[in-house]
Amino acid sequence: xxxxxxxxxxxxxxxxxxHHLSGLMGAFAEDxxxxxxxxxxxxxxxxxxxxxxxxxxxxxxxxxARTINARYRADWEQGGxxxxxIAPAVRETALDELVSVWEVLSRRYISVTLDANRNQxxxxxxxxxxxxxxxxxxxxxxxxxxxxxxxxxxxxxxETDWKVG
Numbered sequence: 363x364x365x366x367x368x369x370x371x372x373x374x375x376x377x378x379x380x381h382h383l384s385g386l387m388g389a390f391a392e393d394x395x396x397x398x399x400x401x402x403x404x405x406x407x408x409x410x411x412x413x414x415x416x417x418x419x420x421x422x423x424x425x426x427a428r429t430i431n432a433r434y435r436a437d438w439e440q441g442g443x444x445x446x447x448i449a450p451a452v453r454e455t456a457l458d459e460l461v462s463v464w465e466v467l468s469r470r471y472i473s474v475t476l477d478a479n480r481n482q483x484x485x486x487x488x489x490x491x492x493x494x495x496x497x498x499x500x501x502x503x504x505x506x507x508x509x510x511x512x513x514x515x516x517x518x519x520x521e522t523d524w525k526v527g
């Protein structure tokens with residue numbers, strides 16, 4: 363393993379997949395259909411049906427991105443007028459919404475596959491148990507970090523587990 367690949371070796375498969383899947387979102391703005399969910403990182407062999415749902419969702423997101431980008435180019439090339447003026451803002455808003463859709467699809471995939479057996483209060487990055495009773499915001503440096511991987515942790519809104527993603 364080269365040093366560039368070693369950065370994530372201490373993290374859980376779910377964390378690595380979460381990072382990989384979130385990194386794909388740039389393809390929407392770039393009109394890049396050559397990238398997609400990596401079957402190895404996402405452990406497609408272990409979860410073939412959920413992975414197929416993820417890939418189908420990815421393709422639909424890419425199709426939507428192509429439509430958004432084509433409309434943007436058509437509006438932009440009109441050479442003036444209201445559509446030319448609003449085209450960048452409309453495209454940005456539409457792509458932001460598309461990113462939200464992809465985030466939901468990614469989180470759903472990870473929660474039913476790679477995080478399905480994750481225990482409450484396990485660090486979402488390295489998997490170590492982090493006791494919330496010992497966790498505080500008392501002003502002590504590193505009190506909000508996992509003692510194993512030193513990633514910063516936040517409680518979810520219901521204070522029932524660590525926030526994931």
